[in-house]
Amino acid sequence: MRIDARGLGVGRRLLQEAERHARRSGAEVLRLETNKALTQAVGLYRRSGYVEVAAFSDEPYADHWFEKALR
Numbered sequence: 001m002r003i004d005a006r007g008l009g010v011g012r013r014l015l016q017e018a019e020r021h022a023r024r025s026g027a028e029v030l031r032l033e034t035n036k037a038l039t040q041a042v043g044l045y046r047r048s049g050y051v052e053v054a055a056f057s058d059e060p061y062a063d064h065w066f067e068k069a070l071r
Contacts, residue, residue: 011044023070030070031056036063 022030032050034041042064046052050066057065 006040011041012048015044015048019068019070028070029067031065031067033057033059033062033065035061 019030030050031053032045033056034045036042045064045066048068050068053065053067055062055065056067
């Protein structure tokens, strides 16, 4: 059985929780990477205030690198 969670805000809530955890841990910047096929993730990151930056890893499957200041 397949359950579709699209449109329920699960990704947005997970991203918000990751940001909360990073802030509590003292991080000033959160960096994310994703693959070009994950267009909804790219959109979510942009809508959430992440900006695309130069590659910061050599992950072979990453096409986009993002960061957001957490201050």
